[in-house]
Amino acid sequence: xxxxxxxxxTPAPFGRRGGxxxxxxxxxxxxxxxxxxxxxxxxxxxxxxxxAATERWGGGDEERPFLPRAFSFLRAGDGRLEFLLExxxxxxxxxxxxxxxxxxxxxxxxxxxxxxxEDGRAPVLVGGGIGIVPLAGWQDEVGGPALLGFRSAAHxxxxxxxxxxxxxxxDGSVGHHGPVTDLLGESLDAxxxxxxxxxxxxxxxxxVRALCAGRGVPAQLAMESGMACGFGxxxxxxxxxxxGYVRLCLDGPVLDAADLDTALVPGTGH
Amino acid sequence: xxxxxxxxxxxxxxxxxxxxxAIAARRTFGDALLADFPFAAFVSKTVTLEPRxxxxxxxxWEQPAGLINSIGLPNRGLHGYLEHDLPALAELPVxxxxxxxxxxxxxxxxxxxAFAERVExxxxxxxxxCPNVESGLIMGADPSETAALLEHIRPLTAKPLIxxxxxxxxxxxxxAAAAEGAGADAVSLINTLRGMALDPxxxxxxxxxxxxxxxGPAVRAIALAQVREVASRVTVPVVGMGGVQRGRDADDLxxxxxxxxxxxxxxFRDPRAGERVAGELADLISKRSETAPETGATETPKTWxx
Numbered sequence: 001x002x003x004x005x006x007x008x009x010t011p012a013p014f015g016r017r018g019g020x021x022x023x024x025x026x027x028x029x030x031x032x033x034x035x036x037x038x039x040x041x042x043x044x045x046x047x048x049x050x051x052a053a054t055e056r057w058g059g060g061d062e063e064r065p066f067l068p069r070a071f072s073f074l075r076a077g078d079g080r081l082e083f084l085l086e087x088x089x090x091x092x093x094x095x096x097x098x099x100x101x102x103x104x105x106x107x108x109x110x111x112x113x114x115x116x117x118e119d120g121r122a123p124v125l126v127g128g129g130i131g132i133v134p135l136a137g138w139q140d141e142v143g144g145p146a147l148l149g150f151r152s153a154a155h156x157x158x159x160x161x162x163x164x165x166x167x168x169x170x171d172g173s174v175g176h177h178g179p180v181t182d183l184l185g186e187s188l189d190a191x192x193x194x195x196x197x198x199x200x201x202x203x204x205x206x207x208v209r210a211l212c213a214g215r216g217v218p219a220q221l222a223m224e225s226g227m228a229c230g231f232g233x234x235x236x237x238x239x240x241x242x243x244g245y246v247r248l249c250l251d252g253p254v255l256d257a258a259d260l261d262t263a264l265v266p267g268t269g270h
Numbered sequence: 271x272x273x274x275x276x277x278x279x280x281x282x283x284x285x286x287x288x289x290x291x292a293i294a295a296r297r298t299f300g301d302a303l304l305a306d307f308p309f310a311a312f313v314s315k316t317v318t319l320e321p322r323x324x325x326x327x328x329x330x331w332e333q334p335a336g337l338i339n340s341i342g343l344p345n346r347g348l349h350g351y352l353e354h355d356l357p358a359l360a361e362l363p364v365x366x367x368x369x370x371x372x373x374x375x376x377x378x379x380x381x382x383x384a385f386a387e388r389v390e391x392x393x394x395x396x397x398x399x400c401p402n403v404e405s406g407l408i409m410g411a412d413p414s415e416t417a418a419l420l421e422h423i424r425p426l427t428a429k430p431l432i433x434x435x436x437x438x439x440x441x442x443x444x445x446a447a448a449a450e451g452a453g454a455d456a457v458s459l460i461n462t463l464r465g466m467a468l469d470p471x472x473x474x475x476x477x478x479x480x481x482x483x484x485x486g487p488a489v490r491a492i493a494l495a496q497v498r499e500v501a502s503r504v505t506v507p508v509v510g511m512g513g514v515q516r517g518r519d520a521d522d523l524x525x526x527x528x529x530x531x532x533x534x535x536x537x538f539r540d541p542r543a544g545e546r547v548a549g550e551l552a553d554l555i556s557k558r559s560e561t562a563p564e565t566g567a568t569e570t571p572k573t574w575x576x
Contacts, residue, residue: 016542063335066486067337068538105540110298229539231541234538236341239327244323245323266478267329268327
């Protein structure tokens, strides 16, 4: 047993700690939460945190939310963390209503983040919806074009969180009308010597995985799965790989696409 | 210090089997885990004879005040546990209790015998919430099945044997009494209660395993009743668990007759919940003995009515 500190992973302080909301601002259809986390170490892009409001977490409609929720960080630095969220369920609803000064339980950083490009390959970032989050900090480090897909123009406003985004929308209201993998195909046509970093809904990740596999392009997928704990205790967040089930919180959330037969895992997405 | 079956423990809070992976936690949190280990003893996840992948996802469903899990006892199997897990768990600063499960009495016997002489192991816990494939009966749902199992394995080890009772039984007290009568040194309860959830979109079972086990504060009242019932039927120590979130919940289980209290689902929400609950419990007990030994309270406790 060893604690691995690497370019992909910063270990977490033991236990949950109290952070304080500094700002809660709109980013199109999403909210950006800025959290003061002076005691936390600097995370690596792709790592995540378990978040829960310190007040009124449990006790609402149906006594939910009960479990903390997993979130990749958008950006981090100077004792501050940024998270992006959309109000889609009891956990995100409660987080979305937090105000400056409110308390937040944080556990993290957790999991393993992205690996740097090898063999001179050029990074290409592919994000779908809320899945643009882990790509922001990674683009700050490794650069590369950001190909971002959204449902609508309101969601696509969040594309401004990354540099020089190339946007696709399902309804054609902004940018390319169609799936973001159309943009990825064009990008790989122009420069096949790439490594793809992707995060988004399961169907998008599977399309990225299949496209990259077909062209022999390496890809790293930041995945999501319902998890109770985030530190390997519950065994709930497994995804099937060619090596068997792996706990996404320990061996992910970034997985090498070559280890997967599919990115469509039952129960993932929301 | 607390004496539990001859094992010295620093406080009465342990973990429920399968709710804390000390090896994964050390990978995540580093050696700070050892310096501030949250439990007075560590109960490891169920070991079976053969390796198990566990159930297909999805494995979790959040429900009102709790969680339904369908994990399916993934583990490396006995050989893998002895080679990989046991040396790592032996580095923990607290006594180790190994939880085992077999699908026949002979399998349970093989598992128990494998740990009988291991100095790293302080005690064994038997997961009897599975069917005996020879009889078709859940080993821990029937007093005679439980007694027959204990009679088979009791001669195989001098280590304390704890029977982890299933709450999905008609008469848990009778099963506990049968376990004690056949040589169990302690009993622990409650395991999760069988439950299920439907996918709101498809109206089909959400969990990959179909049904799962309900845990969390939703089961606390059931745990309290079953612990009290079992404690009234046996003289061996009882490890109580079910929905413990705070020192007060642990205090209630002790009052119901438990000798130790296990924290389970709450550790998912708060990795240091065990240590926090132990601290809150110690505060409660010390304040009570200082100020109001007669009523057992420092201030008038609130009832539910208002």
